[in-house]
Amino acid sequence: MYDPTRLAALVAVAEAGSITRAAARLGYTPPALSQQLAKLEREAGAALLVRHHRGTRLTAAGELLLVRARRVLGELEQARHELARLAGLSGGVLRVGTFVTAGTHLLPPALSAFRRAHPDVELSVTEYVPPEETEAMALGEVDLALTHEYVPGEPMAVPDGLALEPLLxxxxxxxxxxxxxxxxxxxxxxxxxxxxxxxxxxxxxxxxxxxxxxxxxxxxxxxxxxxxxxxxxxxxxxxxxxxxxxxxxxxxxxxxxxxxxxxxxxxxxxxxRISVVHRPGGGSPAADTLRALLRGAFARHAAAP
Missing domain, CATH: 3.40.190.10 (Periplasmic binding protein-like II)
Structure with a gap:
Protein backbone atom coordinates (compact mmCIF):
# COMPACT_ATOMS: atom_id res chain seq x y z
CA MET A 1 0.00 0.00 0.00
CA TYR A 2 1.34 3.40 -0.95
CA ASP A 3 1.98 5.95 1.78
CA PRO A 4 -0.21 9.06 1.19
CA THR A 5 2.64 11.30 2.34
CA ARG A 6 4.85 9.94 -0.43
CA LEU A 7 2.05 10.25 -2.97
CA ALA A 8 1.68 13.90 -1.96
CA ALA A 9 5.43 14.32 -2.49
CA LEU A 10 5.11 12.95 -6.02
CA VAL A 11 2.25 15.34 -6.81
CA ALA A 12 4.23 18.29 -5.41
CA VAL A 13 7.28 17.47 -7.55
CA ALA A 14 5.12 17.10 -10.65
CA GLU A 15 3.53 20.49 -10.05
CA ALA A 16 6.69 22.33 -8.95
CA GLY A 17 9.00 20.85 -11.57
CA SER A 18 11.86 20.28 -9.15
CA ILE A 19 12.58 18.59 -5.85
CA THR A 20 13.94 21.83 -4.37
CA ARG A 21 10.78 23.83 -5.10
CA ALA A 22 8.53 20.95 -4.02
CA ALA A 23 10.46 20.61 -0.75
CA ALA A 24 9.98 24.31 0.01
CA ARG A 25 6.25 23.98 -0.65
CA LEU A 26 5.89 20.95 1.64
CA GLY A 27 8.20 22.15 4.42
CA TYR A 28 10.85 19.47 3.82
CA THR A 29 14.53 19.77 3.13
CA PRO A 30 15.42 18.58 -0.41
CA PRO A 31 17.35 15.53 0.91
CA ALA A 32 14.40 14.51 3.10
CA LEU A 33 11.99 14.80 0.17
CA SER A 34 14.38 12.82 -2.03
CA GLN A 35 14.32 10.02 0.56
CA GLN A 36 10.52 9.95 0.50
CA LEU A 37 10.52 9.73 -3.30
CA ALA A 38 13.15 6.99 -3.26
CA LYS A 39 10.95 4.95 -0.90
CA LEU A 40 7.97 5.51 -3.21
CA GLU A 41 10.01 4.25 -6.17
CA ARG A 42 10.90 1.11 -4.21
CA GLU A 43 7.21 0.60 -3.38
CA ALA A 44 6.28 1.08 -7.04
CA GLY A 45 9.12 -1.11 -8.30
CA ALA A 46 9.89 1.42 -11.04
CA ALA A 47 11.70 4.69 -11.58
CA LEU A 48 9.23 7.55 -11.23
CA LEU A 49 11.49 10.58 -11.79
CA VAL A 50 14.24 11.69 -14.12
CA ARG A 51 16.49 14.43 -12.80
CA HIS A 52 18.05 16.92 -15.22
CA HIS A 53 19.90 20.21 -14.94
CA ARG A 54 16.70 22.31 -14.98
CA GLY A 55 14.74 20.23 -12.49
CA THR A 56 12.82 16.96 -12.53
CA ARG A 57 10.32 15.28 -14.84
CA LEU A 58 8.18 12.21 -14.38
CA THR A 59 8.76 8.95 -16.21
CA ALA A 60 5.89 7.10 -17.85
CA ALA A 61 5.46 5.12 -14.62
CA GLY A 62 5.51 8.37 -12.67
CA GLU A 63 2.81 9.90 -14.88
CA LEU A 64 0.63 6.82 -14.44
CA LEU A 65 1.01 6.87 -10.66
CA LEU A 66 0.45 10.64 -10.57
CA VAL A 67 -3.10 10.24 -11.93
CA ARG A 68 -3.93 7.69 -9.22
CA ALA A 69 -2.14 9.71 -6.52
CA ARG A 70 -4.26 12.77 -7.19
CA ARG A 71 -7.40 10.67 -7.07
CA VAL A 72 -6.40 9.01 -3.79
CA LEU A 73 -5.41 12.29 -2.13
CA GLY A 74 -8.63 13.91 -3.30
CA GLU A 75 -10.67 11.09 -1.77
CA LEU A 76 -8.78 11.38 1.52
CA GLU A 77 -9.37 15.14 1.63
CA GLN A 78 -13.06 14.60 0.93
CA ALA A 79 -13.20 12.04 3.74
CA ARG A 80 -11.59 14.54 6.11
CA HIS A 81 -14.25 17.13 5.31
CA GLU A 82 -17.07 14.62 5.67
CA LEU A 83 -15.78 13.37 9.02
CA ALA A 84 -15.38 16.94 10.28
CA ARG A 85 -18.93 17.71 9.20
CA LEU A 86 -20.16 14.56 10.94
CA ALA A 87 -18.36 15.65 14.13
CA GLY A 88 -19.88 19.14 13.94
CA LEU A 89 -16.53 20.81 13.29
CA SER A 90 -17.13 21.90 9.71
CA GLY A 91 -19.17 25.07 9.53
CA GLY A 92 -21.34 26.57 12.23
CA VAL A 93 -20.44 29.06 14.95
CA LEU A 94 -18.66 28.54 18.27
CA ARG A 95 -19.81 31.25 20.72
CA VAL A 96 -17.41 31.90 23.60
CA GLY A 97 -17.96 34.05 26.67
CA THR A 98 -15.01 35.47 28.58
CA PHE A 99 -13.89 38.17 31.00
CA VAL A 100 -11.19 40.74 30.28
CA THR A 101 -8.11 38.99 31.70
CA ALA A 102 -8.89 35.61 30.17
CA GLY A 103 -9.85 37.21 26.88
CA THR A 104 -6.50 38.97 26.79
CA HIS A 105 -4.10 36.36 28.15
CA LEU A 106 -5.64 32.88 28.00
CA LEU A 107 -8.15 32.62 25.20
CA PRO A 108 -6.21 33.88 22.13
CA PRO A 109 -3.64 31.03 21.88
CA ALA A 110 -6.36 28.40 22.36
CA LEU A 111 -8.60 30.02 19.72
CA SER A 112 -5.63 30.28 17.37
CA ALA A 113 -4.95 26.54 17.71
CA PHE A 114 -8.66 25.81 17.23
CA ARG A 115 -8.83 27.94 14.08
CA ARG A 116 -5.79 26.18 12.57
CA ALA A 117 -7.41 22.77 13.13
CA HIS A 118 -10.99 23.77 12.20
CA PRO A 119 -10.90 26.77 9.85
CA ASP A 120 -14.52 26.29 8.74
CA VAL A 121 -15.96 27.03 12.20
CA GLU A 122 -16.82 30.69 12.74
CA LEU A 123 -15.77 32.11 16.11
CA SER A 124 -17.69 34.64 18.21
CA VAL A 125 -16.30 36.07 21.48
CA THR A 126 -18.39 38.12 23.93
CA GLU A 127 -17.02 39.87 27.03
CA TYR A 128 -18.82 39.62 30.37
CA VAL A 129 -18.25 40.54 34.01
CA PRO A 130 -18.34 37.33 36.12
CA PRO A 131 -20.70 35.67 36.83
CA GLU A 132 -22.60 37.09 33.85
CA GLU A 133 -21.00 34.58 31.45
CA THR A 134 -22.35 31.70 33.53
CA GLU A 135 -25.84 33.16 33.23
CA ALA A 136 -25.29 33.55 29.48
CA MET A 137 -24.39 29.86 29.30
CA ALA A 138 -27.56 28.92 31.17
CA LEU A 139 -29.62 31.01 28.70
CA GLY A 140 -27.94 29.39 25.71
CA GLU A 141 -26.33 32.64 24.54
CA VAL A 142 -22.82 31.13 24.45
CA ASP A 143 -21.49 27.58 24.01
CA LEU A 144 -18.51 27.82 26.36
CA ALA A 145 -17.37 30.43 28.88
CA LEU A 146 -14.40 31.41 30.99
CA THR A 147 -15.14 32.74 34.47
CA HIS A 148 -13.40 33.30 37.80
CA GLU A 149 -14.01 33.29 41.54
CA TYR A 150 -11.92 34.48 44.47
CA VAL A 151 -10.48 32.55 47.39
CA PRO A 152 -11.40 33.29 50.10
CA GLY A 153 -14.91 33.98 48.94
CA GLU A 154 -18.28 32.41 48.35
CA PRO A 155 -18.27 29.57 45.80
CA MET A 156 -19.86 30.51 42.51
CA ALA A 157 -23.45 29.29 42.08
CA VAL A 158 -23.58 27.07 38.98
CA PRO A 159 -26.97 26.61 37.27
CA ASP A 160 -28.32 23.10 36.68
CA GLY A 161 -26.86 21.45 33.61
CA LEU A 162 -23.56 23.35 33.81
CA ALA A 163 -20.24 22.58 35.48
CA LEU A 164 -17.00 24.41 36.30
CA GLU A 165 -13.65 22.94 35.30
CA PRO A 166 -10.70 24.77 36.94
CA LEU A 167 -7.99 25.82 34.51
CA LEU A 168 -5.56 27.68 36.73
CA ARG A 273 -9.38 30.62 40.36
CA ILE A 274 -10.15 30.69 36.62
CA SER A 275 -12.48 28.01 35.27
CA VAL A 276 -14.24 27.04 32.07
CA VAL A 277 -18.03 26.73 32.23
CA HIS A 278 -19.33 23.83 30.14
CA ARG A 279 -22.22 21.40 29.69
CA PRO A 280 -21.16 17.95 30.92
CA GLY A 281 -22.05 15.39 28.28
CA GLY A 282 -24.09 17.90 26.32
CA GLY A 283 -21.64 20.33 24.75
CA SER A 284 -21.20 20.75 21.02
CA PRO A 285 -18.17 19.06 19.41
CA ALA A 286 -16.65 22.49 18.78
CA ALA A 287 -17.11 23.55 22.42
CA ASP A 288 -15.67 20.27 23.68
CA THR A 289 -12.67 20.64 21.37
CA LEU A 290 -11.91 24.17 22.58
CA ARG A 291 -12.30 23.06 26.21
CA ALA A 292 -9.75 20.30 25.60
CA LEU A 293 -7.33 22.86 24.14
CA LEU A 294 -7.76 25.12 27.16
CA ARG A 295 -7.34 22.19 29.53
CA GLY A 296 -4.17 21.03 27.81
CA ALA A 297 -2.65 24.50 27.89
CA PHE A 298 -3.52 25.56 31.41
CA ALA A 299 -4.81 22.70 33.59
CA ARG A 300 -1.30 21.87 34.75
CA HIS A 301 -1.40 25.17 36.68
CA ALA A 302 -4.78 24.46 38.30
CA ALA A 303 -3.45 23.95 41.80
CA ALA A 304 -6.19 23.58 44.38
CA PRO A 305 -6.08 26.34 47.02
Whole structure:
Protein backbone atom coordinates (compact mmCIF):
# COMPACT_ATOMS: atom_id res chain seq x y z
CA MET A 1 0.00 0.00 0.00
CA TYR A 2 1.34 3.40 -0.95
CA ASP A 3 1.98 5.95 1.78
CA PRO A 4 -0.21 9.06 1.19
CA THR A 5 2.64 11.30 2.34
CA ARG A 6 4.85 9.94 -0.43
CA LEU A 7 2.05 10.25 -2.97
CA ALA A 8 1.68 13.90 -1.96
CA ALA A 9 5.43 14.32 -2.49
CA LEU A 10 5.11 12.95 -6.02
CA VAL A 11 2.25 15.34 -6.81
CA ALA A 12 4.23 18.29 -5.41
CA VAL A 13 7.28 17.47 -7.55
CA ALA A 14 5.12 17.10 -10.65
CA GLU A 15 3.53 20.49 -10.05
CA ALA A 16 6.69 22.33 -8.95
CA GLY A 17 9.00 20.85 -11.57
CA SER A 18 11.86 20.28 -9.15
CA ILE A 19 12.58 18.59 -5.85
CA THR A 20 13.94 21.83 -4.37
CA ARG A 21 10.78 23.83 -5.10
CA ALA A 22 8.53 20.95 -4.02
CA ALA A 23 10.46 20.61 -0.75
CA ALA A 24 9.98 24.31 0.01
CA ARG A 25 6.25 23.98 -0.65
CA LEU A 26 5.89 20.95 1.64
CA GLY A 27 8.20 22.15 4.42
CA TYR A 28 10.85 19.47 3.82
CA THR A 29 14.53 19.77 3.13
CA PRO A 30 15.42 18.58 -0.41
CA PRO A 31 17.35 15.53 0.91
CA ALA A 32 14.40 14.51 3.10
CA LEU A 33 11.99 14.80 0.17
CA SER A 34 14.38 12.82 -2.03
CA GLN A 35 14.32 10.02 0.56
CA GLN A 36 10.52 9.95 0.50
CA LEU A 37 10.52 9.73 -3.30
CA ALA A 38 13.15 6.99 -3.26
CA LYS A 39 10.95 4.95 -0.90
CA LEU A 40 7.97 5.51 -3.21
CA GLU A 41 10.01 4.25 -6.17
CA ARG A 42 10.90 1.11 -4.21
CA GLU A 43 7.21 0.60 -3.38
CA ALA A 44 6.28 1.08 -7.04
CA GLY A 45 9.12 -1.11 -8.30
CA ALA A 46 9.89 1.42 -11.04
CA ALA A 47 11.70 4.69 -11.58
CA LEU A 48 9.23 7.55 -11.23
CA LEU A 49 11.49 10.58 -11.79
CA VAL A 50 14.24 11.69 -14.12
CA ARG A 51 16.49 14.43 -12.80
CA HIS A 52 18.05 16.92 -15.22
CA HIS A 53 19.90 20.21 -14.94
CA ARG A 54 16.70 22.31 -14.98
CA GLY A 55 14.74 20.23 -12.49
CA THR A 56 12.82 16.96 -12.53
CA ARG A 57 10.32 15.28 -14.84
CA LEU A 58 8.18 12.21 -14.38
CA THR A 59 8.76 8.95 -16.21
CA ALA A 60 5.89 7.10 -17.85
CA ALA A 61 5.46 5.12 -14.62
CA GLY A 62 5.51 8.37 -12.67
CA GLU A 63 2.81 9.90 -14.88
CA LEU A 64 0.63 6.82 -14.44
CA LEU A 65 1.01 6.87 -10.66
CA LEU A 66 0.45 10.64 -10.57
CA VAL A 67 -3.10 10.24 -11.93
CA ARG A 68 -3.93 7.69 -9.22
CA ALA A 69 -2.14 9.71 -6.52
CA ARG A 70 -4.26 12.77 -7.19
CA ARG A 71 -7.40 10.67 -7.07
CA VAL A 72 -6.40 9.01 -3.79
CA LEU A 73 -5.41 12.29 -2.13
CA GLY A 74 -8.63 13.91 -3.30
CA GLU A 75 -10.67 11.09 -1.77
CA LEU A 76 -8.78 11.38 1.52
CA GLU A 77 -9.37 15.14 1.63
CA GLN A 78 -13.06 14.60 0.93
CA ALA A 79 -13.20 12.04 3.74
CA ARG A 80 -11.59 14.54 6.11
CA HIS A 81 -14.25 17.13 5.31
CA GLU A 82 -17.07 14.62 5.67
CA LEU A 83 -15.78 13.37 9.02
CA ALA A 84 -15.38 16.94 10.28
CA ARG A 85 -18.93 17.71 9.20
CA LEU A 86 -20.16 14.56 10.94
CA ALA A 87 -18.36 15.65 14.13
CA GLY A 88 -19.88 19.14 13.94
CA LEU A 89 -16.53 20.81 13.29
CA SER A 90 -17.13 21.90 9.71
CA GLY A 91 -19.17 25.07 9.53
CA GLY A 92 -21.34 26.57 12.23
CA VAL A 93 -20.44 29.06 14.95
CA LEU A 94 -18.66 28.54 18.27
CA ARG A 95 -19.81 31.25 20.72
CA VAL A 96 -17.41 31.90 23.60
CA GLY A 97 -17.96 34.05 26.67
CA THR A 98 -15.01 35.47 28.58
CA PHE A 99 -13.89 38.17 31.00
CA VAL A 100 -11.19 40.74 30.28
CA THR A 101 -8.11 38.99 31.70
CA ALA A 102 -8.89 35.61 30.17
CA GLY A 103 -9.85 37.21 26.88
CA THR A 104 -6.50 38.97 26.79
CA HIS A 105 -4.10 36.36 28.15
CA LEU A 106 -5.64 32.88 28.00
CA LEU A 107 -8.15 32.62 25.20
CA PRO A 108 -6.21 33.88 22.13
CA PRO A 109 -3.64 31.03 21.88
CA ALA A 110 -6.36 28.40 22.36
CA LEU A 111 -8.60 30.02 19.72
CA SER A 112 -5.63 30.28 17.37
CA ALA A 113 -4.95 26.54 17.71
CA PHE A 114 -8.66 25.81 17.23
CA ARG A 115 -8.83 27.94 14.08
CA ARG A 116 -5.79 26.18 12.57
CA ALA A 117 -7.41 22.77 13.13
CA HIS A 118 -10.99 23.77 12.20
CA PRO A 119 -10.90 26.77 9.85
CA ASP A 120 -14.52 26.29 8.74
CA VAL A 121 -15.96 27.03 12.20
CA GLU A 122 -16.82 30.69 12.74
CA LEU A 123 -15.77 32.11 16.11
CA SER A 124 -17.69 34.64 18.21
CA VAL A 125 -16.30 36.07 21.48
CA THR A 126 -18.39 38.12 23.93
CA GLU A 127 -17.02 39.87 27.03
CA TYR A 128 -18.82 39.62 30.37
CA VAL A 129 -18.25 40.54 34.01
CA PRO A 130 -18.34 37.33 36.12
CA PRO A 131 -20.70 35.67 36.83
CA GLU A 132 -22.60 37.09 33.85
CA GLU A 133 -21.00 34.58 31.45
CA THR A 134 -22.35 31.70 33.53
CA GLU A 135 -25.84 33.16 33.23
CA ALA A 136 -25.29 33.55 29.48
CA MET A 137 -24.39 29.86 29.30
CA ALA A 138 -27.56 28.92 31.17
CA LEU A 139 -29.62 31.01 28.70
CA GLY A 140 -27.94 29.39 25.71
CA GLU A 141 -26.33 32.64 24.54
CA VAL A 142 -22.82 31.13 24.45
CA ASP A 143 -21.49 27.58 24.01
CA LEU A 144 -18.51 27.82 26.36
CA ALA A 145 -17.37 30.43 28.88
CA LEU A 146 -14.40 31.41 30.99
CA THR A 147 -15.14 32.74 34.47
CA HIS A 148 -13.40 33.30 37.80
CA GLU A 149 -14.01 33.29 41.54
CA TYR A 150 -11.92 34.48 44.47
CA VAL A 151 -10.48 32.55 47.39
CA PRO A 152 -11.40 33.29 50.10
CA GLY A 153 -14.91 33.98 48.94
CA GLU A 154 -18.28 32.41 48.35
CA PRO A 155 -18.27 29.57 45.80
CA MET A 156 -19.86 30.51 42.51
CA ALA A 157 -23.45 29.29 42.08
CA VAL A 158 -23.58 27.07 38.98
CA PRO A 159 -26.97 26.61 37.27
CA ASP A 160 -28.32 23.10 36.68
CA GLY A 161 -26.86 21.45 33.61
CA LEU A 162 -23.56 23.35 33.81
CA ALA A 163 -20.24 22.58 35.48
CA LEU A 164 -17.00 24.41 36.30
CA GLU A 165 -13.65 22.94 35.30
CA PRO A 166 -10.70 24.77 36.94
CA LEU A 167 -7.99 25.82 34.51
CA LEU A 168 -5.56 27.68 36.73
CA UNK A 169 -5.23 29.40 40.08
CA UNK A 170 -3.22 32.61 40.34
CA UNK A 171 -2.09 34.61 43.36
CA UNK A 172 -3.18 38.13 44.14
CA UNK A 173 -0.12 40.34 44.46
CA UNK A 174 0.68 43.79 45.78
CA UNK A 175 1.13 46.54 43.20
CA UNK A 176 2.61 49.95 43.94
CA UNK A 177 3.88 53.00 42.14
CA UNK A 178 7.39 52.43 40.72
CA UNK A 179 10.04 52.87 43.42
CA UNK A 180 7.58 52.53 46.31
CA UNK A 181 9.17 51.22 49.53
CA UNK A 182 6.81 48.23 49.77
CA UNK A 183 7.92 46.85 46.41
CA UNK A 184 11.63 47.28 47.10
CA UNK A 185 12.20 43.94 48.87
CA UNK A 186 13.08 40.72 47.08
CA UNK A 187 11.12 38.29 49.26
CA UNK A 188 7.44 38.03 50.04
CA UNK A 189 5.91 40.90 51.99
CA UNK A 190 4.02 39.90 55.17
CA UNK A 191 0.39 40.96 54.97
CA UNK A 192 0.85 43.02 58.13
CA UNK A 193 3.28 45.19 56.17
CA UNK A 194 0.35 46.85 54.38
CA UNK A 195 -0.91 48.43 57.61
CA UNK A 196 -1.25 52.20 57.33
CA UNK A 197 -0.92 52.31 53.54
CA UNK A 198 -3.90 53.73 51.61
CA UNK A 199 -5.55 51.18 49.34
CA UNK A 200 -6.91 51.60 45.83
CA UNK A 201 -9.67 49.05 45.50
CA UNK A 202 -12.74 47.86 43.65
CA UNK A 203 -16.32 48.89 44.40
CA UNK A 204 -17.64 47.93 47.87
CA UNK A 205 -19.85 45.12 46.52
CA UNK A 206 -16.98 43.46 44.66
CA UNK A 207 -16.37 40.00 46.21
CA UNK A 208 -12.61 40.37 45.85
CA UNK A 209 -12.59 43.63 47.81
CA UNK A 210 -14.46 42.02 50.68
CA UNK A 211 -12.07 39.06 50.69
CA UNK A 212 -8.93 41.21 50.56
CA UNK A 213 -10.06 43.48 53.37
CA UNK A 214 -11.05 40.49 55.54
CA UNK A 215 -7.67 38.78 55.08
CA UNK A 216 -5.75 41.99 55.74
CA UNK A 217 -7.79 42.72 58.87
CA UNK A 218 -7.15 39.19 60.18
CA UNK A 219 -3.42 39.80 59.67
CA UNK A 220 -3.57 43.04 61.64
CA UNK A 221 -3.33 45.26 58.60
CA UNK A 222 -6.62 47.13 58.44
CA UNK A 223 -6.35 49.63 55.61
CA UNK A 224 -8.25 52.70 54.49
CA UNK A 225 -9.55 52.69 50.92
CA UNK A 226 -8.59 56.00 49.31
CA UNK A 227 -9.90 55.39 45.78
CA UNK A 228 -12.46 53.05 44.27
CA UNK A 229 -12.74 51.89 40.67
CA UNK A 230 -14.94 49.34 38.90
CA UNK A 231 -12.07 47.74 36.95
CA UNK A 232 -8.55 46.50 37.57
CA UNK A 233 -7.12 48.46 34.63
CA UNK A 234 -8.09 51.75 36.27
CA UNK A 235 -7.02 50.47 39.71
CA UNK A 236 -3.53 49.78 38.32
CA UNK A 237 -3.42 53.19 36.62
CA UNK A 238 -4.35 54.96 39.86
CA UNK A 239 -1.71 52.99 41.75
CA UNK A 240 0.88 53.86 39.11
CA UNK A 241 0.02 57.55 39.63
CA UNK A 242 0.80 57.24 43.35
CA UNK A 243 -2.72 57.33 44.78
CA UNK A 244 -2.17 54.24 46.92
CA UNK A 245 -1.33 50.55 46.72
CA UNK A 246 -3.57 47.68 45.58
CA UNK A 247 -3.91 43.91 45.69
CA UNK A 248 -4.75 42.53 42.23
CA UNK A 249 -4.48 39.24 40.30
CA UNK A 250 -0.96 38.53 39.09
CA UNK A 251 -1.94 38.51 35.41
CA UNK A 252 -3.40 41.99 35.76
CA UNK A 253 -0.21 43.25 37.39
CA UNK A 254 2.03 41.72 34.73
CA UNK A 255 -0.17 42.97 31.88
CA UNK A 256 -0.66 46.50 33.15
CA UNK A 257 -0.11 49.22 30.54
CA UNK A 258 1.08 51.61 33.25
CA UNK A 259 4.39 51.08 35.13
CA UNK A 260 4.05 49.34 38.47
CA UNK A 261 6.09 47.86 41.28
CA UNK A 262 5.00 44.33 42.21
CA UNK A 263 5.60 42.07 45.20
CA UNK A 264 4.18 38.74 46.32
CA UNK A 265 2.45 38.50 49.68
CA UNK A 266 2.99 36.19 52.64
CA UNK A 267 1.09 34.02 53.21
CA UNK A 268 -0.14 33.53 49.60
CA UNK A 269 -3.76 32.97 50.62
CA UNK A 270 -5.44 35.52 48.35
CA UNK A 271 -6.15 33.69 45.09
CA UNK A 272 -8.22 33.87 41.91
CA ARG A 273 -9.38 30.62 40.36
CA ILE A 274 -10.15 30.69 36.62
CA SER A 275 -12.48 28.01 35.27
CA VAL A 276 -14.24 27.04 32.07
CA VAL A 277 -18.03 26.73 32.23
CA HIS A 278 -19.33 23.83 30.14
CA ARG A 279 -22.22 21.40 29.69
CA PRO A 280 -21.16 17.95 30.92
CA GLY A 281 -22.05 15.39 28.28
CA GLY A 282 -24.09 17.90 26.32
CA GLY A 283 -21.64 20.33 24.75
CA SER A 284 -21.20 20.75 21.02
CA PRO A 285 -18.17 19.06 19.41
CA ALA A 286 -16.65 22.49 18.78
CA ALA A 287 -17.11 23.55 22.42
CA ASP A 288 -15.67 20.27 23.68
CA THR A 289 -12.67 20.64 21.37
CA LEU A 290 -11.91 24.17 22.58
CA ARG A 291 -12.30 23.06 26.21
CA ALA A 292 -9.75 20.30 25.60
CA LEU A 293 -7.33 22.86 24.14
CA LEU A 294 -7.76 25.12 27.16
CA ARG A 295 -7.34 22.19 29.53
CA GLY A 296 -4.17 21.03 27.81
CA ALA A 297 -2.65 24.50 27.89
CA PHE A 298 -3.52 25.56 31.41
CA ALA A 299 -4.81 22.70 33.59
CA ARG A 300 -1.30 21.87 34.75
CA HIS A 301 -1.40 25.17 36.68
CA ALA A 302 -4.78 24.46 38.30
CA ALA A 303 -3.45 23.95 41.80
CA ALA A 304 -6.19 23.58 44.38
CA PRO A 305 -6.08 26.34 47.02
Missing amino acids: TEELVLVTAPGHALSAGSGRLPLAGLAGHPLVSMAPANPNRRGVEAVLAAAGASVAVRCESPGYEVVCALVSAGLGVAVVPEMMAEGSVTPLGMRRLDPPELLR
